[in-house]
Amino acid sequence: MEGGASNSYIFLGPELGKKQDAVDSIKKKFSGAEISVFYAGETSVSEIADSIQNHSLFAEARIIIVKNAELIKKKDEIELLVSCVNNLESGTSLIFISDELRLAAGLDDCVPGSNRRVFYEMFEKEKNEWLMSFFRREGFSIDKDCAAAILELVENNTEALRRECSRLILFLPKDKPVNAQDIEKWLSHNREESAFTLFSRIACGDLSKALESLSVMLAAKEKAQGILAGLAWCFRKLNDYLTLLESGNANNNFELKKIGLSSPKVRDDYAAASRRYNVESTEACLALTAQYDALLRSPVAVMENILMDRYILALVNAGA
Numbered sequence: 001m002e003g004g005a006s007n008s009y010i011f012l013g014p015e016l017g018k019k020q021d022a023v024d025s026i027k028k029k030f031s032g033a034e035i036s037v038f039y040a041g042e043t044s045v046s047e048i049a050d051s052i053q054n055h056s057l058f059a060e061a062r063i064i065i066v067k068n069a070e071l072i073k074k075k076d077e078i079e080l081l082v083s084c085v086n087n088l089e090s091g092t093s094l095i096f097i098s099d100e101l102r103l104a105a106g107l108d109d110c111v112p113g114s115n116r117r118v119f120y121e122m123f124e125k126e127k128n129e130w131l132m133s134f135f136r137r138e139g140f141s142i143d144k145d146c147a148a149a150i151l152e153l154v155e156n157n158t159e160a161l162r163r164e165c166s167r168l169i170l171f172l173p174k175d176k177p178v179n180a181q182d183i184e185k186w187l188s189h190n191r192e193e194s195a196f197t198l199f200s201r202i203a204c205g206d207l208s209k210a211l212e213s214l215s216v217m218l219a220a221k222e223k224a225q226g227i228l229a230g231l232a233w234c235f236r237k238l239n240d241y242l243t244l245l246e247s248g249n250a251n252n253n254f255e256l257k258k259i260g261l262s263s264p265k266v267r268d269d270y271a272a273a274s275r276r277y278n279v280e281s282t283e284a285c286l287a288l289t290a291q292y293d294a295l296l297r298s299p300v301a302v303m304e305n306i307l308m309d310r311y312i313l314a315l316v317n318a319g320a
Contacts, residue, residue: 008085008094008111010069012101014260015119017158019097022117026093027063033093034059040068042225045077052084052094062092068229069096069103078106085110099233099260121156121260130158131165135178138169142178149183152265155196193217195230196266198312202231203273207316214312224296224304231315232289237261238282241270250274276319284318 009026011019027033038048052064072078088094101118102108109116122130131147154164164187171186172178193216201210217227240259241250249255250271261267277285292311296304 005085005088005111006115007088007090007092008096008115010096010098010103010108010111010116011119012098012103012117013119014099014121015157016099016160017162018119020159022119023065023095023097026095030061030063030093032059033061033063035063035065037065037067040066041071042068045072045074045080049080049084052081052088052092055089060091063095064092065095065097067097069107070098070100072107073104075106078104082106082110100236101258121257122158123257124151127151127156127161130161134162134165135169139174140169140172140178142183145180146178146183149180150187153184153187155194156266193220193222195227195234198227199231199234199273200269202312202315202319203269203276205276205316205319207313210312210316211309214308218305218308224308225293227308228289228293228296228311232286235282235285235289238270238273238277239279242274242277242279242282245274273319281318285315288314288318 009022011022013019027035036051038051040048048064048066066072072081085094096103096107096111128144128147131150132142135142150161150165150168154160168183168186172182193213198210198213198217201213214227218224237260241261244250244252244255244259256267261270288311292307295307
């Protein structure tokens with residue numbers, strides 16, 4: 001088994017399902033490997049590097065996954081990780097993962113070109129084909145109207161689509177053709193709250209609905225840090241959208257898909273957000289997210305619900 005950079009990978013982009021498939025293919029290749037997952041920004045780079053360099057006493061193979069890798073930006077941290085990549089032992093695979101399209105200079109090009117992949121959101125035709133194929137395998141037949149209804153109500157990556165459609169087939173009738181009304185009825189009824197639905201409420205300035213979404217998520221034991229990470233991702237996307245708006249490309253389908261905004265529903269959310277937030281207020285929201293992330297890790301974290309309510313209020317007010 002080769003070591004060094006040949007056993008290192010960078011998986012980027014907003015298409016979560018295909019990105020996870022790529023990770024799973026590596027896991028299958030090294031069946032029985034010891035797997036460690038780190039989140040940049042939560043675990044120090046020096047601690048991640050120590051784990052990479054330490055030999056496992058219990059497993060012949062190891063897979064180390066570093067998520068949110070776009071947060072690694074300091075020169076000394078990048079140099080440390082590049083050194084780890086170049087000196088990776090033969091039994092260890094290292095995977096950097098990010099929803100962004102690039103990592104910081106130096107880190108972004110430290111693996112062989114064939115090991116660096118960007119997973120873009122699928123084009124509309126690909127999404128329709130994916131949905132048709134999924135339902136056909138499960139014994140259902142859906143038309144384009146049904147597919148359009150699903151794409152309006154589900155975040156447009158294969159991970160979210162697979163999860164929601166797997167739940168949806170439990171309710172759909174097999175004894176008659178499925179129509180768009182069936183789809184809307186069951187998806188709307190069973191739709192889970194997420195950072196994306198929360199952002200949708202924040203985008204249009206609906207404080208009461210935003211607080212309601214937050215309450216549902218916390219009651220479902222969603223981690224506050226996970227909510228913050230999801231909203232930070234949304235506000236970084238809003239920055240990308242504002243850049244397109246300023247350049248006159250906000251209606252350019254190709255440019256929108258490049259930044260991960262393919263669904264009409266998602267585009268509507270960002271268009272609504274752009275009417276309330278400019279670049280400065282978007283950066284203020286990202287700074288607020290970092291501030292509350294630190295607060296939630298401090299001794300006052302016992303007041304998590306109050307802190308999160310204040311955080312959402314501050315986000316909504318930033319766009320007033």
